[in-house]
Amino acid sequence: MLWSGWGDPAKARELPEQIRTLLHDLMGVSEPSAAAAFDEVRLPSLSLPDAAAAELRDVVGEAHVRSDHGSRVRHTRGKSTPDLLRMRAGDGSEAPDAVVLPGSHEEVLRVLEVCGRHGVAVVPFGGGTSVVGGLVAGSGVIALYLARLDRLVSVDTESMVAVLEPGLRAPDAERLLGEHGLTLGHFPQSYEYATLGGFAAARSSGQASAGYGRFDDIVVGMTVATPTGTLDLGRAPKSGAGPDLRQLVLGSEGAFGVITSLRLRVRRIPAETVYEGWRFESFAAGTAAMRTLAQSGLLPTVLRLSDETETMIGLAKPEAIGSGGSGCLLIAGHEKDRHGAAAALAQAGGTYLGAEPGQAWEHGRFAAPYLRDSLLAAGATVETLETAGFWANLPRLYDAVRLALLGELGTPLVMCHISHVYETGASLYFTVVTERGLAEWENAKRAVNAAIVAAGGTISHHHGVGRDHREAYAEEIGPLGVEILRAVKERLDPAGIMNPGVLIPSPPPPAA
């Protein structure tokens, strides 16, 4: 993973000429911004107590406590645009003191015990792909890097569940399951690097969510190491016995503990997936068609609709960026008979565009983060954000987000797509390109957060809360919702060492 950007540097790509022209003509972007050199990233001085470091080495072994420059830089922050801009500027101020690699659930428990005793905070680190400020370390903080927890533990093809470890990257998990003819069917944008533990801790949702559900639908059981002990949840697909505590750990972003094992629903690898494109006159018409599919039980496996701007720019097909057409492009991917869905799309006013746009989308489906790097290198600021709401509320949410961005950023390029649908509503995923810098972007982000909350949407459909959405999330769930999270955190993590600062706002200072 590129420390100052995304992915494999060999897959980096030049910006198409049309995009360079657009950036220049529309936004006046032309200044190329060079990234700092890896060796020059400025890191905070080490403040891990010697005794703590020695005890950690005892627990996980000498080789698995790393404080060298490279290890620290590579576990600094996540992959939001502000994260990348700070890394490109050589700012490593949120680097961990050490990167600690436990090899088992028991080692995680013992690491948490040592850290609790020494007042060392712990940021669980999977693929490092958070885009919401979920991986902020700093002095006196370790990154708990889960890469050694990378086994496929067991497969049960009768129940169609497999037990896997959280440090497995998605492609490795798919490779291991693939040997049994199985798949998770979970393919988010971060697929190439994200880990199973991260998917669970941040409630990931993948591009095939219409067919496979969200990752929280895929998790049927889990083991969690917390500072006060072990949680072992999930004895049945569903239970009527009390609250579903799995759903309290899912989305907890490391604030309660560390997921050390996952029992996941698996499926047979499909014989074939057919991707195809459809054109709709307008975003509203395409949205109505998606709603019809979701409410009639005719959902394909992948369903994604770009609004007019995203269609024009061609972002749904990053490989063909800049060559988009008019109207709104809808991509459908079918693993089963496509006829019911196709008939409904045609009935709803869609024009069938054949397989090519679908194949182009599939070919470029993990390319967008590379494209962002190219845009950042060209001097533009580009970022994504997302929300979800009930169908009747989507137009209001769409307008609220765009209005907030226009109000703060002047004339940004704002594109949107719907890629996760439910019977009762859907997500909205925005990509923003602006010539403005980091500070102005952060103001705009705050304004958008407020607009989403005011318009009745959720602050995130699948990126999570981290630090960037913390205050908006508190408004979303209300003071009593926050109190519930605090109560759980205080019970599981009384010393407050688990990923401090994410998810839950600090309590108000006690009254004088």
Add this chain to the structure above:
Amino acid sequence: MLWSGWGDPAKARELPEQIRTLLHDLMGVSEPSAAAAFDEVRLPSLSLPDAAAAELRDVVGEAHVRSDHGSRVRHTRGKSTPDLLRMRAGDGSEAPDAVVLPGSHEEVLRVLEVCGRHGVAVVPFGGGTSVVGGLVAGSGVIALYLARLDRLVSVDTESMVAVLEPGLRAPDAERLLGEHGLTLGHFPQSYEYATLGGFAAARSSGQASAGYGRFDDIVVGMTVATPTGTLDLGRAPKSGAGPDLRQLVLGSEGAFGVITSLRLRVRRIPAETVYEGWRFESFAAGTAAMRTLAQSGLLPTVLRLSDETETMIGLAKPEAIGSGGSGCLLIAGHEKDRHGAAAALAQAGGTYLGAEPGQAWEHGRFAAPYLRDSLLAAGATVETLETAGFWANLPRLYDAVRLALLGELGTPLVMCHISHVYETGASLYFTVVTERGLAEWENAKRAVNAAIVAAGGTISHHHGVGRDHREAYAEEIGPLGVEILRAVKERLDPAGIMNPGVLIPSPPPPAA
């Protein structure tokens, strides 16, 4: 609702002669047991402080605080067999001091405030159909009867969600939604009397769960009145922002607060539902067929398989009790094209029995509780219990429950069916008939609870925890799971007035 049994006394039914013979010949049951008279039920003396009663009258109005004999008897306990046997014996020792009927969310908040101040405990009471000891009141306790919260507040046919109040009984909710052509599709055994709030608070699952999901799948939002304020949850079908707090309230059984409003997914009433019967050679063969349907996405709306004993007794068709056949009867109900499912059932070795067994099942689908009353009146003890697990674990669970029952009760009649299936597992629902009395049944129940936990199943798939499953539930979620629930309860209900005794075991006494 019959105070000492189930439902409308006009629907009471005589036991068929075959069953009387079977009870007599197999079990030696012959002693008819007469129920006490309504007026003779012994109630505890009133201990509600006068000031509290006066304040409650101020909040909800004079007419809505009721301490007459009839009101108290009618809100004593739920509908488990031990509950009914105690009521039939004239034992009203767990009657509430008063039945309080709030008319709004604000009135619920104010009632909780008054009760908190006076140390009066509150048992939320919907349809009164708990079968797990979820409705135990007693001196110094009020029943918070939600019957006045009975409105359909709004319908959104674009998002396909409706806002309904928790005191609505299921048939009334269906009638109100039916005026809009809509349905919840939620038809549990308790349908005739259970309320929407109860469905949510106890994680109900209905007979059409294969098509409509469980009630926790149907809830998209909720408002909850707690002693420390209001929770308002659910801004989108799904969210990636933090833990899903809806899933913490679902299944909380009134221990955290009172659900005062529900935002529910609705669907169009289907044009037609076709019920049909299939015969399988064995329970194992039928189970394998159900698994195939669940894992291939071919699920009908209703799917239910009786084991050999239940098939022989004919309990799947209570209207035709005693006239069952050999093998195992599977009932399928289809709202859509039945061909895919039918082909899979035939392929799996099923023999099509035509529509008659399906229609008989549908005709008698809510009759089992009436049948129980007849059996109790005939001197038999009859009760149901259930669990769920992953497919590979179902045979072990099935054997463990039967073995525990045989070990404790000698030669009870034990019948089982599977009526809720998932890709990764299913529920097991047992009906037990024995000549033994209440004390022996309660011993057997404890043994079964332990056996379920030991065999890796969940202690309840949809009956809930109440008091009867409390200790087994604590084993299921472990000490840290219990601590989470305690932490949440202490934060939301610091005085401990909300349905004390259900769900969460009392904390161990502090160390000396």
